[in-house]
Amino acid sequence: MFNFRKKEKKDKDAQRLDALDFVSIFMRTLKLLSDFVYVLLILMMMLGAGIGLGYLGSQIDNVKVPSQETLVKQVNSVTLVSQMSYSDGSLISDLDTDLLRTPVESSAISQNIKHAIVSTEDENFETHKGVVPKAVFRALLTSVVGLGETSGGSTLTQQLIKQQILGDDPTFKRKAKELIYALALERYMDKDAILTAYLNVSPFGRNNKGQNIAGVEEAAQGIFGVSAKDLTIPQAAFIAGLPQSPIVYSPYNSDGSLKDADDLSYGVKREQAVLYNMYRSSYLTKEEYDTYKSYDITQDFLSSGVAETTSHDYLYYAVFDEAQDLMYDYLIKRDGVSDQDLKNDKTKQAYQQLAKETLKTGGYTIKTTINKSIYAAMQTAAANYGSLLDDSTGQVQMGNVLMDNSTGAILGFVGGRDYNENQNNHAFNSYRSPGSSIKPILAYSIGIDQGFLGSASILSNYPATFSSGEKIMHDTSEGTGMMTLQDALNSSWNIPAYWTYQKLLNEGVDVKSYMSKMGYTIDDYNIESLPLGGGIDVSVFQQTNAYQTLANGGVYNKGHMVESIVDSDGDVIYQHEAAPVRVYSAATASIMEELLRGVIKSGTTTSFKSVLTGLNATAGNADWVGKTGTSNNYVDSWLVVSTPKVTLGSWSGHDDNSPMSNSSGTNNNRYIANLVNSIYQAAPDVLGVSDKFSLDSSVIKSTVLKSTGLKAATVSVNGSNISVSGETTTSYWAKNGAGNTVYKFAMGGSDSDYQDAWQKILSGK
Template sequence: MFNGKKTKQKKKKLDYSITDIGSIFLRTIKLLVDFGYVIVLLFVMLGAGMAFGYLASQVDSVKVPDKESLVSQVSSLTRISELTYADGSTIASIDSDLLRTPVGYDAISDNVKHAIIATEDENFEAHNGVVPKAVFRATLASVLGFGESSGGSTLTQQLLKQQVLGDDPTFKRKSKEIIYALALERYMGKEEILTDYLNVSPFGRNNKGQNIAGIEEAARGIFGVSAKDLTVPQAAFLAGLPQSPIVYSPYMSDGQLKSEEDMSYGLARQQDVLYNMHRSGYLTADEYQEYKSYNIAADFIPTQSASTVNHDFLYYTVLSAAQEVMFDYLVELDQVSAQDLKNDATKEAYEARALQELQQGGYKIKSTINKTIYDAMQMAAAQYGGLLDDGTGTVQMGNVLTDNATGAVIGFIGGRDYSINQNNHAFDTKRSPGSSIKPILPYGIAIDQGLMGSASVLSNYPTTFSSGEKIMHASDVGTTMIDLKEALNVSWNIPAFWTYQMLLNQGVDVKDYMTKMNYDIDSYHIESLPLGGGIDVSVATQTNAYQMLANNGEFEEQYMIETITASDGTVIYQHESNPVRIFSKATATIMQDLLRGPISSGKTTTFKSRLVALNPTLANADWIGKTGTTNSTSDVWLMVATPKVTLGAWAGHDDNRSMQALTGYNNNANYVAHLVNAINQADGNLFGVGERFSLDSSVIQSTVLKSTGLRAGVVTVNGRSITVGGATTTSNWALNGPGTMTYRFAIGGTDSDYVKAWAALTKK
């Protein structure tokens, strides 16, 4: 009995222990989970605290704007901006694609005022520009990653966003918004603020598909009435638009009414506004019921056609360049950090703001484009573009003319006919430069590094890439040893290949050279890089590189905007020269001397002979340059320069299909000859016919053997010493100078190549 009871008691104690352990375990888990929530909450609160602390520090650093300046910015409306040529004559006014007709406070229906306040800022009459709890809510949402809530902004703040500050999502901008809003409420009355808001806010599209801003254009363009005559349902519909104008607008970009499904978003938004008006006391219960059942779609006016303005390559290219300048100006003005710009939303906001500023700010944008020359270039494209056609279809062209000393774009040709093909082949189309890259990469870099002279000898014996593919020059597999002059004149590929291999083996920082000239190259280990493989470049960028060569090694970044002047006469942007030395003067002038050959020899282009036939005097200018042709003749290039200007020329098809084999040699040469002649007729001084390139005094000139590119000397060949001599020439070096005689005297080549080379040399 006793033993039985004891066993039962032990079992009962054991059962209690298991139950207690389970209970303790569950309580522990619950405690840890609760503790985890607390930890997360603490981190959130810490993050929020840090965010508010940062916001507070930003607010503290904001300077309160003066009354005249702030009121002027807030109240200013759209002004027409103008693009001009270099001489100040007009290219075109910038399309704002925005209709706005400002009206006074009394010309706006109270229905609209009530609808806007009830929907966008129910505390408008009471606050001083900022609602603290709304700022807290918006900032907390930003900290938690939900973005900025629209409820965080009063009408005053929204007005400042639209007119002064933009809407990038940085704390710096938000802090300015808070300070500016408090100041604006001191400077302006509520009626003035509300009127300005209604005059500047976007309202989507009208019945012609045009973008509209301001309540008057919205009333006329959607309902066909004045702002003062808007009914409650109409006012409620318009008041809902500023939150998302394009989505809620009843019209599409062509002015047609949207589908029933797409229309439903704006109609639902109107219902929300009516409810807000009722909730805020602007509508009685009966009025609300009456108006919510009203069919507002019946009031939308019918579609009409809008007149259109046609532009061309010049308008869009200059506008794009101006937008880049304005973007930089606004970023600097607002002291936006590089870190902030890594945020896509911030960058996009400033890009949009830059365009809007140009479209509506009343600026005068003076370009570098010479009107007379530009017009002559367009006429030449129309008259002589047909010379490019080779039976493979309409061949497109891209040309850029740049001032060597400044980098200014004097003129350009974007294509054959903008009305037919809008691709800008001068600035936007990127294609392989083919052999036109060789004077830059590899030869120019090799000379600059002191690894090559003008009379250096290179291997042109047949060879292959590491894949086993033969390196071809058209149908030719290679020849023998040749000098650098012939390598350039004929544009042989194998010597360029070997030269680039030498640069890689020597550890030369090729990327540093190329990125300074704005080349965007993914990999510098592509074996065909010095032949144009793995490089895609615009005519503008390639022309800029040749500008550097013609400018004695100084790279002046190409530009098209000279000044931007505000409506009050203030020059907000003035181009400033910032030359970057790429090649030494010695290197550049050595290459200038070498590049006379590809133009005058006629081995890769008939440009010079065709120019002689057109204008012998112009042909006597000191022309330098280089051609380029890609595989299957998909692209043909001709880069030419005089001491004053550089002209880049590309021709090809947009779909990369092949042209005839001699299209570059004949057709492009003929077209460019006619083009430069037309430019010369427009301005006989542009090419500087009487000016000449010359070697810099720093060039090292040495007498070398033509056969080896080295000084005469003794070398061991097949176990016996040979004194190597013969005809000599002058070799120009930027650094070091030629070495002494050696068995492997050339750049590149295999052991078997040197056996052949010495066999040929010792026979002489």
């Protein structure tokens, strides 16, 4: 028994040892593997960093070092007031900077804040040459392995360069410039000058009025009510902690109110960290540190105040938006930012922010195309006659744009009834269904340009349906019969436009090419109701620009409001240059103007001309052409009119897309007539009342039958050859000229429609 138990214990001990050996071997193997992976990761990181350093080096080789005068001037540049002006140079407004900054000399800045900033932001400031190589490598390595941003390791000199010149986009190209510029700046300026510049430009959050502040003087005055030279050590420590995250650490909310205790604690904790940095850097003794860290800095904060506000209107914000886009383009080009760089959202956002801040604080003059007298007259007319648009559905909004045909310059606009009540700019930022106002642009002009239509062509207005079986309605009418292109336009019938557009699609016409040249973005060109205004939303500005194209002989000039941007030294950084794009042939445009003159003259869909003539015979007798548009259920009402000199686009409706009454078109006509009269009174020459549209010399004139819109010919009708003749007229063609009459002579229509049409033609009805 004894031997058996001993043997059993020995076996168990052996099994335990085997198990331990297995675990030991497994753990050693695992460690070897983990060490291998660790080494592999290190090698990959080093390779990545090497590649990054190599690329960074290649970018550095391409950096051109600015001159001493240029670089010093740029880093010392502080907030300058930018402004926008009318076309005559008179002031529209200064630009709101949203940033208070008061630069001071070095002697006016306490040594306390200088020590606090250096110990916290750049402890090697006094000894480095602008760049700390190991910090650059560390930041690059961190970026390569995806653990942080490339901005780590920046010296105060680099931060100054970034704030004042290069912005904060994360590309190697910018980083390379930052390094080279920093090294150069250290040769051009002494340390105290660099530190003073940094303290004068850096952001420090908000003051006690909720205003954004930059520069140590504004920080001292706006938070503690003292000058920068009088800052105590705790106050200096608090301010020095702000640049890392100015809004979070600021003691004030955006309305100037003091933050609650929890939110204040972030800034206070940051102040404590700065005090420790000052002690660690030997700017404070241990005794001083212990004294200051127990000081309650919150007792020094100013109580809340109220900032003065400046009110603006539609014009200010419309000009600023366009100017900001132009500044963005300028900065991208200036810095050589590639399309590949801009695929990085952070880079794009950084430049958008830089464009905004540069424009606001750079002392630029933005000269606009806006005629001061015309703009004022349009605002007065909107205030005095806007009520003409109102109906039983309530107050109706409007948007209007007046554009010079030959240049695309915007001379004036109306953004809405009252900016203080509704900030939506209905002239530029509101996108609505164009209704029938799109027909001449999308269907008929392209049809003429392609040689499918002449001015006297016949189109089917017989009842028709979409492919879904839904009837194509015109208000309550299902259709009539054959009609001329002029009649189709005068009454704005839907079915003829539908058939014309179907012809374009069936013939493979590149409709998108026409529309995209004029800035339209349409998701689906196969929507059957597209020529009726379905599946497309446009702004008043865009629609005005399209009609400008027709009035300008078929040449599109992109509408613009900013003529030039000039910097504080008088250098032009942007000057508008015409970039005309031919959309329609000159023949097409002149034929369409002939037809659109008929629309206005007939008065079928608009009483604009007669109302205007009653108000002002001279203005009413100008050579007006144009087109109306109404979307389903009277949700949108449009009228776009042109003279040879200008185009005026107009829309009215409710912001919530609710219907207006069926009098909306009449109301809009009355309002537009009064608006035009006001424009004429302010600037009689702008309308060009003595100018006339005329047919281009390239127009082909064909004598055609009124009944078919084509030349007289022998046609097989119901098995009989019939010589078709009758009353003739002149039809204008942009291409090919009129052909001979055929059985299916019209645009669109079914076999039964032609049976009926020929019966009427042959019976003389």
